[in-house]
Amino acid sequence: MRTRRVFAHVGLTVGALIMLYPLLWMITASLRPNTEIFTDAGLVPEHPTLGNYALGWHSTGVNFGVYIANSLIICTAVVIGNVLTCSLTAYAFARLKFVGRKTLFALMLATIMLPGHVTLIAQYSIFRNLNWIDTFWPMIVPSFLATDAFFVFLMVQFIRSIPVELDDAARIDGCGAWGIYRRIILPLLSPALVTTAIFSFIWTWNNFFSQLIYLSTRTKLTVPVALRGFLDATGSSEWGALFAMSVVTLVPVVVVFVVFQRRILAGMAHTGLK
Amino acid sequence: MSRSAADSFGTRLRQSVPGYLFLLPWLIGVLGLTVGPMVLSLYYSFTDYALFNTPAWTGLHNYTALFHDARYLHSLRVTFLYVAVSVPLEMTFALAIAVLLNRGLRGLAVYRALYYVPSLLGGSVAIALLWQQIFGSDGLLNHVLSLFGIEGHGWISEPGTALWTLIVLRVWQFGAPMVIFLAGLRQIPEDVMEAAEMDGANKWQRFWRVTLPLLSPVVFFNLVLQIIGAFQAFTPAYIISGGKGGPSDSTLFYTLYLYQQAFGNFRMGYAAAMAWVLLLIIAVFTGLNFVLGRTWVFYGDEGVRR
Numbered sequence: 001m002r003t004r005r006v007f008a009h010v011g012l013t014v015g016a017l018i019m020l021y022p023l024l025w026m027i028t029a030s031l032r033p034n035t036e037i038f039t040d041a042g043l044v045p046e047h048p049t050l051g052n053y054a055l056g057w058h059s060t061g062v063n064f065g066v067y068i069a070n071s072l073i074i075c076t077a078v079v080i081g082n083v084l085t086c087s088l089t090a091y092a093f094a095r096l097k098f099v100g101r102k103t104l105f106a107l108m109l110a111t112i113m114l115p116g117h118v119t120l121i122a123q124y125s126i127f128r129n130l131n132w133i134d135t136f137w138p139m140i141v142p143s144f145l146a147t148d149a150f151f152v153f154l155m156v157q158f159i160r161s162i163p164v165e166l167d168d169a170a171r172i173d174g175c176g177a178w179g180i181y182r183r184i185i186l187p188l189l190s191p192a193l194v195t196t197a198i199f200s201f202i203w204t205w206n207n208f209f210s211q212l213i214y215l216s217t218r219t220k221l222t223v224p225v226a227l228r229g230f231l232d233a234t235g236s237s238e239w240g241a242l243f244a245m246s247v248v249t250l251v252p253v254v255v256v257f258v259v260f261q262r263r264i265l266a267g268m269a270h271t272g273l274k
Numbered sequence: 275m276s277r278s279a280a281d282s283f284g285t286r287l288r289q290s291v292p293g294y295l296f297l298l299p300w301l302i303g304v305l306g307l308t309v310g311p312m313v314l315s316l317y318y319s320f321t322d323y324a325l326f327n328t329p330a331w332t333g334l335h336n337y338t339a340l341f342h343d344a345r346y347l348h349s350l351r352v353t354f355l356y357v358a359v360s361v362p363l364e365m366t367f368a369l370a371i372a373v374l375l376n377r378g379l380r381g382l383a384v385y386r387a388l389y390y391v392p393s394l395l396g397g398s399v400a401i402a403l404l405w406q407q408i409f410g411s412d413g414l415l416n417h418v419l420s421l422f423g424i425e426g427h428g429w430i431s432e433p434g435t436a437l438w439t440l441i442v443l444r445v446w447q448f449g450a451p452m453v454i455f456l457a458g459l460r461q462i463p464e465d466v467m468e469a470a471e472m473d474g475a476n477k478w479q480r481f482w483r484v485t486l487p488l489l490s491p492v493v494f495f496n497l498v499l500q501i502i503g504a505f506q507a508f509t510p511a512y513i514i515s516g517g518k519g520g521p522s523d524s525t526l527f528y529t530l531y532l533y534q535q536a537f538g539n540f541r542m543g544y545a546a547a548m549a550w551v552l553l554l555i556i557a558v559f560t561g562l563n564f565v566l567g568r569t570w571v572f573y574g575d576e577g578v579r580r
């Protein structure tokens with residue numbers, strides 16, 4: 001039995017190493033001179049250098065910090081928008097009575113699985129008429145209109161587990177719907193709000209498609225779009241610099257994961273979020 | 275309608291006001307950004323629309339044109355192959371590792387986190403670029419192979435293998451379904467397992483006869499989710515092929531072709547038709563899953579196989 005366990009551990013560790021090897025290799029490659037990158041499969045750079053980072057930071061003609069700032073602006077706005085409007089929506093569906101609730105709830109559930117492509121063309125044409133092309137609005141405004149139904153659903157489930165007696169007590173104390181939302185539901189909902197915030201951040205940070213179609217001016221680009229055009233912009237095969245900037249773009253996600261690991265994995269397990 | 279019924283409807287409507295106020299952002303969003311655009315897209319799909327003109331009605335032309343568009347049909351084949359190969363592989367890995375981890379090994383949390391990391395980062399542009407380099411002609415894989423005296427191969431530059439690098443990339447991200455499997459495995463009561471063990475069931479029998487049936491709702495859930503997700507994959511194919519879907523259209527995913535038609539050729543009506551067909555395909559697959567699911571998904575509280 002014991003040797004079995006040792007075997008299992010060895011197998012799982014080797015498996016994890018194989019899985020993580022590409023990532024570790026990329027970090028090492030970012031610390032190597034270009035000439036050594038593809039001739040060394042090891043994980044320890046012979047002549048470690050930070051030169052790639054300095055080079056990559058400036059080589060697209062725009063300071064890489066600008067892309068990071070753009071991504072952070074969009075991510076922050078999306079996090080705020082989702083936390084705010086999804087919780088308002090979820091509270092209404094979970095607690096308030098109104099005509100057509102069942103139908104609207106079904107509609108909300110249906111939009112969870114809806115492939116974004118069926119709305120894409122028309123949305124693009126609407127945003128174009130609003131003169132929002134090449135601005136951050138197409139990424140930000142939808143989050144303030146609770147369009148990510150996944151989070152609404154997550155919060156509805158959570159609010160349903162909060163005892164209704166608390167609402168009743170607050171009502172007796174003179175709270176209206178807003179007071180109950182603000183003083184009872186919102187504080188107790190905080191675990192779901194944190195989960196929403198984390199996933200909003202990670203998904204928006206990694207989101208490529210909408211940023212690709214809506215942004216074009218170089219100074220307005222976000223991290224994923226800037227990274228895509230990196231080799232074209234530098235006009236060379238600066239793999240080292242590319243890997244260095246790739247590492248830079250992955251760091252925030254890894255940091256968020258390490259800090260909130262338990263919550264992320266618990267959130268995934270409960271809702272099947274990706 | 276009697277007077278009192280009308281009155282009570284009026285009362286109910288009045289009582290609905292706070293609810294609608296809370297729902298206001300979502301209502302605007304669902305009408306203005308989801309339902310409205312869906313209807314508008316459906317309209318565009320029956321028109322010739324290039325973004326700069328007023329849409330001109332062409333009836334079913336876009337839809338019939340799809341079936342004569344060799345590249346479109348090819349993109350369907352590529353996408354189906356991608357879904358059909360990567361999803362089962364990903365699910366198998368996820369289930370196998372989850373079962374292995376669920377045996378009360380120490381360090382479960384660490385392993386779970388490590389295996390999840392690729393899912394966390396895998397959809398990003400950075401990882402797609404890394405893949406492009408690893409599987410490139412002068413890339414890491416060929417270098418490692420050369421150490422063993424094996425001749426390299428242009429994994430991404432040759433049409434025979436390019437799609438497979440994308441499949442590997444997806445399977446690499448099996449951590450997400452694995453986490454969901456692990457949560458499901460924890461719900462299986464220990465006494466059921468012990469009872470099976472006492473009845474003389476060996477490990478394989480316990481897995482096939484007890485674990486798998488009890489886990490089948492989770493398997494089903496993962497399957498539906500992964501299939502829907504895989505049909506919509508875009509970023510890795512776009513990055514690895516430089517937006518072209520090459521070589522020889524071997525990585526021309528459905529969504530990538532849609533993107534090219536919409537934002538490369540500005541054939542917005544055509545792209546809208548593609549989007550609606552994609553919705554239909556996904557709906558059919560999801561529906562099929564639910565119908566077939568009745569034969570193999572086991573809901574324990576009913577006590578019988580449905």
